[in-house]
Amino acid sequence: MNKLTSTLLACCALLTATSNAAAVTLYGADVSFTIKDSDYLSSYFGPANVVGNSIFFQPTDFKAESLNGAGAATLDQTLIIKVQATTVGYDMTSFLLAEQGNYQLTGTSSSVIASGSLDVVSQTTTCGVLTCRDGNNIFNTTGLDTVGSLTEWGGVTSVNLADTIGWGSDTYVSLSLTNLLTANAPEAGDSAMIQKTFGAVGITINPVPVPAALWLFGSGLIGIAAFAKRKKT
Numbered sequence: 242m243n244k245l246t247s248t249l250l251a252c253c254a255l256l257t258a259t260s261n262a263a264a265v266t267l268y269g270a271d272v273s274f275t276i277k278d279s280d281y282l283s284s285y286f287g288p289a290n291v292v293g294n295s296i297f298f299q300p301t302d303f304k305a306e307s308l309n310g311a312g313a314a315t316l317d318q319t320l321i322i323k324v325q326a327t328t329v330g331y332d333m334t335s336f337l338l339a340e341q342g343n344y345q346l347t348g349t350s351s352s353v354i355a356s357g358s359l360d361v362v363s364q365t366t367t368c369g370v371l372t373c374r375d376g377n378n379i380f381n382t383t384g385l386d387t388v389g390s391l392t393e394w395g396g397v398t399s400v401n402l403a404d405t406i407g408w409g410s411d412t413y414v415s416l417s418l419t420n421l422l423t424a425n426a427p428e429a430g431d432s433a434m435i436q437k438t439f440g441a442v443g444i445t446i447n448p449v450p451v452p453a454a455l456w457l458f459g460s461g462l463i464g465i466a467a468f469a470k471r472k473k474t
Contacts, residue, residue, distance in 0.1 A: 272333065300440070305435050309431065310431060322416045324444065333444055348426065360419070361416055362374045368405060
């Protein structure tokens with residue numbers, strides 16, 4: 242093997258390793274979660290853990306902060322997760338996004354905002370002529386007006402595939418989780434900080450119902466087999 246061939250093979254091996262390392266896949270009880278490795282390692286989303294059919298995030302630096310009259314500071318980030326059913330005969334039917342964090346205000350003019358959204362896009366199914374999608378799922382956290390102490394906030398939104406005509410269930414979808422945090426300190430001496438410290442997506446997945454006609458057909462076969470056995474004996 243000449244030197245050029247060896248070099249090319251080494252480059253191919255490196256490219257293959259890089260391609261394989263471009264995403265991280267985590268496995269739950271009945272589903273898998275695939276995330277770009279840059280997002281998986283990002284401090285905005287933090288390390289992910291899977292329990293059952295839910296994925297949990299603990300970000301370490303998802304924060305918006307404004308000090309001493311600096312005005313509004315905003316952090317807007319989106320995480321995309323590919324979710325695929327891994328148990329044969331099971332379909333996903335609904336998704337729940339829950340997020341938590343805390344905030345702190347000083348001064349009478351400071352304020353914070355926390356909002357988020359969950360967008361689900363099918364990788365297998367069309368609804369009419371378009372890919373099935375449910376993207377109108379937003380939470381806006383209210384009551385973030387406690388001044389002085391560090392205070393918790395939380396937001397929840399969900400998607401039920403049955404709400405989209407022609408959908409109902411799926412085996413492979415793409416989830417987009419978008420977060421928007423804003424901290425505003427418009428006056429000198431004001432300060433505002435808000436951060437996300439926890440996020441989770443829970444998935445409802447169930448066995449695909451067997452049509453009644455198939456149950457009847459199956460029970461008929463069982464009955465015929467039993468009758469044939471009795472006649473033989």
